Amino acid sequence: MKYAFFPGCTMANRLQFAEKSVRMVVPEFGIELVDLAFTCCPEQNSVRSLSEDTWVTFAARNIALAEAESLDILTACAGCHESLTLAKYELDTNPERKEKANEILEDMGLEYKGTSSIIHVHQFLFDEIGVETISAKVVRPVPIKVVTHSGCHLLRPQKIMQVDDAEAPVKLDMLCEAIGMESLEYMDKVMCCGAGVRKTDSETSYAVLREKMTSITMVEPDAMIVFCPTCFITFESGQRVTNRLFGTEFKLPVFYYTELLAIAMGLPDTDMLLADHRVKIELPKFVDTKKEDSESISTGL
């Protein structure tokens, strides 16, 4: 089976190791990823704020590219996923909008029909593959304590996104447990990372991050697991800014889920995924009871 892969600008140009981990893991489940000439999704806060019509038409063009190849779209960024999904909802429920967008797409030889669906790697792994199948592929469990942050744009609005429960998400926790991690509950689990307001007021944005990190560190996790490159960058790099601004001392390692899945599945070359992490973690040594020798999990350190 094939998907049109939509890594999005942030993942492709700023968090390449996370994209690499998706491209390592997904083919292991029999999927081929196809790259198309997508533009920015476009990001709602930046582009939709300027013009609703512009946002929906760019999204319609991206989806129409996949439809022309008869492919569904696999997204990897929560922001891209929500932008494309909300635009699709708008186009599928508002015939006037669809017609207006198609008048523009016609000049490019494209048409938005509404035939391609859009799924995020989170949904692909949990809904299409399932935790049992993932568990069965694990050869090197990763026994660390983690907190999960699914990302606002995967969770809300729940009635359209349909990824997980918007108030009490558990699916990413189950995916973590499937590869040997212990997932901890924490206050403010569904709170925003603050990224969305960084352009307008960066101090407010890092104050939101400070609130979220304060709740996270109360339960003393070893690391944090996300499913969005923007959330990843906000948590990993933003901690340092937050520390400088507010005198806090956050230093929590962050992972995009498929990085640790690749390690748990024993895939080769996972060192290169972790090499660029700014907050390092030494993953516990792996003891394989079936083998005589113990191997340590490569951390890229």
Add this chain to the structure above:
Amino acid sequence: MVDDSHNQEFEELRKAARPCFQCGICASSCPVFRVTPQMNPRMSVDSIITDGEIPREGAEWLCAFCLMCEERCPMGVSLAEILMGIKNISSKEGKAPPDYVESGEALLAKGSLSPTSNRSDKKRVALGLPDLPQPDLEQVKLIFKATGAYDVLEANRAAVKEEAE
């Protein structure tokens, strides 16, 4: 003061805001309100319903679009969508913050908000990632032209220039 009473955009916002009974769960769920109380989704809606005005004094740009407010609204009011509508109106009036205008310019120039750079290309090669097919920039321009984004950018460029002078 701008008279919004007969404005079609205002009518749409009022229709969307009408079920609100000012319970305030939106504000108490808002991560931005928690640290910066001038961002208050309830007040924005109140201004539309009670005062008959579109509040565009800038608070709309403090919305992180996390959608917590509308997820929890007992009346199903889409507050983030209402704030998005207000941002669209204030963008047309040339009041978009400079960073937003920059994003629009980046999309127009490259079709991307975080465009490729030598550094990012090197990183992609080192990781063995494929070259991603690039969009036809003529198509990008076409969408800008046909959806009014050129005009919005122009209105904001003019405002940025005026402020500089």
